[in-house]
Amino acid sequence: MQEVSIRNYGRGDFANLIALQVQCFPPPFPSELWWNEEQLSEHATRFxxxxxxxVIEGRIVGSMTALRRTIRVDEPQDWASVTDEGYIRNHEPNGDTIYVVDLCVAPEYRKLGLGKWLMQSMYETVVHLGCSRLLGGGRMPGYGAVSDKLTPQQYINQVTEGHxxxxxISFMLNCGRLPIGIVAHYLEDEQSEHFGALMEWKNPFLARS
Structure with a gap:
């Protein structure tokens, strides 16, 4: 048993957060997509x-970042466009959607369920702020191995049905998020053939017409 705390991060955490990104997203993930201090400063001040x-024993072992926006169906849905390339300068304080920019857990701690706890904490943020949903694109790293047999939508269907x-994507499904669409050129990500799945969690406490 290990005591874990989930808290907001700030300027004193930036070096450790960048080191965590390097651990979590090794090549072929593009190194230019790892956080830099300017991006982290925007996260900590804008939202x-x-x-x-x-945090476990003083060490940051996982992180999750989001922004608030109202997402229009007719706007580009790739990660760079929606998140301002991770700088979140397009954050909207009154947006109806919490959009996930990033989620990562250090490899040696991934069996502890920390990703799910971070996701649950962000669900609480959705509810607390009265937003309608949590949304975000998910990499599909298993897709590259079967892309000659399945379309991206067929792959997501197979994963959703448990085949x-x-x-x-399976992790997100286990956290209660559901796929609502496929985005081509979501990220520069060879394992996913550059596709992403839009994954949604609706606020169950919000009255709907």
Whole structure:
């Protein structure tokens, strides 16, 4: 048993958060997509409620970042466009959607369920702020191995129905998020053939017409 705390991150955490990114996203993931201090400063100042980290014995072992926006169906849905390339300068204080920019857990701590706890903490943020949903794209790292046999939508259907397992999409499904669409050129990500799945969690406490 290990004691874990989930808290907001700030300037004193930036070096450790960047080191965590390097651990979590090794090549072929593009190194230019790892956080830099300017991005982290924007996260912590523009939307501190969406800047979370998990800490064990003083070490940051996981993090989750989000921004608040109202997402239009006719706008580009790739990661760079929706998140301002991770700088979140397009954050909207009154947006109806909490959009996940990033979620990562140090490899040696991934069996502890920290990713799920971070996700649950962000659900609480959705509810607390009265937003309608949590949304975000998910990498599909298992897709590259079967892309000659399945379309991206067929792959997501297979994962959702439990016939295939994807390290990212299956995790999101286990956290209660559901796929609502496929985004081409979501990220520069060879394992996913550059596709992403839009994954949604609706606020169950919000009255709907």
């Amino acid at each position: 501190p409620e969406g800047a979370l980290c998990a 295939l397992r994807d390290p990212v």
